Amino acid sequence: MGSSMSFSVTLLDLAGFAALLLWGIHMVQTGVMRALGPRLKVVLGRALRHPLQGFVAGAAVTTLLQSSTATALMVSGFTAAGLVALVPALAVMLGANIGTTLIVQVLSFDVTAVAPVAILAGLIMFRRGAGTGMRDLGRVMIGLGLVVLALSHLVDLLRPLEDAPSIRMLLGAVATVPLLDVLLAAVLTWAVHSSVAVVLITASLAAQGVVPPNAAIALVLGANLGSAIAPVVEAMGRDDAAARRLPMGNLINRILGVAVALALIEPIGRWMVEFQPDTSRVAVDFHTLFNLATALVFLPLLKPFARALEWLYPDREDAADPTRPRYLTAADRDMPVLxxxxxxxxxxxxxxxxxxxxxxxxxxxxxxxxxxxxxxxxxxxxxxxxxxxxxxxxxxxxxxxxxxxxxxxxxxxxxxxxxxxxxxxxxxxxxxxxxxxxxxxxxxxxxxxxxxxxxxxxxxxxxxxxxxxxxxxxxxxxxxxxxxxxxxxxxxxxxxxxxxxxxxxxxxxxxxxxxxxxxxxxxxxxxxxxxxxxxxxxxxxxxxxxxxxxxxxxxxxxxxxx
Incomplete structure (x- = not known):
């Protein structure tokens, strides 16, 4: 009875700190958007003239927003409005995926001592800030502190689970089927709209030995796949082919990368253990390497990939549609006279x-x-x-x-x-x-x-x-x-x-x-x-x-x- 009660309380604590983690990420995202939202859109708008610039801008903006999903929705709006070409927009999404790895890398280290300082500084800026910009920055600091605090408590809670027979049996059963791990993590990431949170939790599980390295790799693959689902769901609600190309392109990119990695999961797992003997770092480092590899593979192929997406989702808009702009072209924006x-x-x-x-x-x-x-x-x-x-x-x-x-x-x-x-x-x-x-x-x-x-x-x-x-x-x-x-x-x-x-x-x-x-x-x-x-x-x-x-x-x- 006592162990059952203790297990229930532990699950409740896990759910509570997971919610705190998500709320911290949400506070960071909303604070950055309120403070820099228009400027971020201007930066993206300028960067979307060239694929490499878009790639760097996508990584930078996602690092600030703590969410590749937010970046995807923002850039999808640009492409749907016909303001940017598909090739640099796809490059932004590759950069956004790199941005999430930077966030995970920073938060994976022991930065627990930063949490109280960040929350206190953020509260002072939020309560005493002279302007809205200072209040928004305070919101970001509080969010970062909550993220670090939630992660440290999640690790502490997961540490005793290593010896819990029921948990080990459940995760052991799941860990034997990598495809099931991928699907589980993808659904969870789509539900919480944060691949960062899922990867960090996976890293904590791996650090405590609750899941083996191959299962951790499969869960990371699922988190990467799940991060591309939300923008696709959003785009499917619009009857516009241009609005669907970028989200579907990012999802196809994720699916192909996950499929290849899943087929090679055994040698990848052995190599990752040799490359990184510290099991607590396997999930985090694989997340970075996976996104770097997909970016290196897809960046040179963006033009033919964009043409394939345009063929897959052709414009259905009637050229004679009176609501459709006829003269506004992205190519003329570089020359104000035109x-x-x-x-x-x-x-x-x-x-x-x-x-x-x-x-x-x-x-x-x-x-x-x-x-x-x-x-x-x-x-x-x-x-x-x-x-x-x-x-x-x-x-x-x-x-x-x-x-x-x-x-x-x-x-x-x-x-x-x-x-x-x-x-x-x-x-x-x-x-x-x-x-x-x-x-x-x-x-x-x-x-x-x-x-x-x-x-x-x-x-x-x-x-x-x-x-x-x-x-x-x-x-x-x-x-x-x-x-x-x-x-x-x-x-x-x-x-x-x-x-x-x-x-x-x-x-x-x-x-x-x-x-x-x-x-x-x-x-x-x-x-x-x-x-x-x-x-x-x-x-x-x-x-x-x-x-x-x-x-x-x-x-x-x-x-x-x-």
Missing amino acids: ALGAAAREALRLADALEEMLDEAAGALLTGDRRRIAETRGRDDIPDRLNREIRTYLAMLDPEDMSPADRRRVEEILAFSANMEQAADVVCGRLMTDAGKRLKRGIAFSSAQQAELDQLMERLKANIRLASSLFMTADPRAARLLALEKTAFRDSETLAARRHFDRLRQGLATLADASGLHIDIVRDLKLVNSHVVAAAAYPVLARTGELLDTRIAAGPEPADLS
């Missing part, structure tokens, strides 16, 4: 999409057809994605390579695309809500009201075309003409409001319903026009000094109340 031209051409597609949406909206407002209303609402994805892709593309440009004129052009492109997207949101949202109200209430516009709406629609489409031209030419004369269009739409709104009030005063409820909806539509069209003017006219007028800070007329000086 990149800005490509982004400007892509931004003009937003204006074309807005004009087409207005045509659809006019038809939906005229007919009140539910299908046309739904189709117009569904077109909202086009400007949303294009604007997002433009922002992401411009954010990847190196500011040091740009002149002041280039940076000003970046601001103009961002302003143009953002305002065009917001104008499209009004069309798909508020205008289609107006169309739904007309259908639901059975409202019929008079011929004069319908003619006025048609006229405003045509005028608005002409303004969109003028804005597109102005965006490319920056002609101050065209900017003044476009800015004056705000007055025309404001006058239309004032006239519509006056007519609606007259009908309310006359008690013409049926006509008032129509005029009320009419003024709502006029106001929404005025809002669309305001975004169009802000997209192209305001940047030019601001540059020439013709844009006033306020429309309020200058009045007399305020009286001196002193």
Whole structure:
């Protein structure tokens, strides 16, 4: 009874310190991401131009994050967005695998004395830190201290298990089937999202003689395999071939390496024992050698490997898909003059999409057809994605390579695309809500009201075309003409409001319903026009000094109340 109770408590202690280990790794990762997240993405973005740079950056970033899974998810996002090529992205993952070995090597030594110091220093920085950066660094220090503390206690708990008959029998049965060891460690690594933790626990088991060297090697292979599963599971949830290539490439890399090592596990085990007689170091050193070997083998083969992945996961995206960027290419990002031209051409597609949406909206407002209303609402994805892709593309440009004129052009492109997207949101949202109200209430516009709406629609489409031209030419004369269009739409709104009030005063409820909806539509069209003017006219007028800070007329000086 006593031994059973003691065994239960030991298992509970093991689970608790394993959880503490994972929580420490999580604290390190979140602290680094909060402190350096944007910078890490910039470093990766720059490094992803060349495979060797990507390899080094992957190792460095993973060492900071304490997780190759986090690096994989970050780089997968870059490749899915088309911002980086597949070859350097695959190189990053090879480097990330090396990064995990560096973490394991450091934590495998007896650094127990560091734990209290790290936790105390981290707590002081977290509680007394003047800025968020210092607090985030404190979080990292606390996490490192918890990792070291948890590992030392795990070793102490595992040491008595060497003589536990039930544990030795269980692990002995598992140790006789290397494939079972691999699968067990792979599932465990996928569950906890940390190959570092699994390898370190394996090293502790081997140090206490609980598992023989060959079983430890098989468990390490499983940890390497399991670290590649989580990004694949994440990618499978997306219907995008580009998002699946990198995670699957990393998984294939792991599977091939594990398969070869598993087939040669007997000679590898004998050689590792001769190479490293200290059983506590066999798992750790094999982890390093395995990842170095796979990196050396796969680095020269990345180009044909990438082509094979592209063949295995071909692009299924329709070239005519209106939401797909046509001009944003990664190759142009090294030359800002080309990149800005490509982004400007892509931004003009937003204006074309807005004009087409207005045509659809006019038809939906005229007919009140539910299908046309739904189709117009569904077109909202086009400007949303294009604007997002433009922002992401411009954010990847190196500011040091740009002149002041280039940076000003970046601001103009961002302003143009953002305002065009917001104008499209009004069309798909508020205008289609107006169309739904007309259908639901059975409202019929008079011929004069319908003619006025048609006229405003045509005028608005002409303004969109003028804005597109102005965006490319920056002609101050065209900017003044476009800015004056705000007055025309404001006058239309004032006239519509006056007519609606007259009908309310006359008690013409049926006509008032129509005029009320009419003024709502006029106001929404005025809002669309305001975004169009802000997209192209305001940047030019601001540059020439013709844009006033306020429309309020200058009045007399305020009286001196002193």
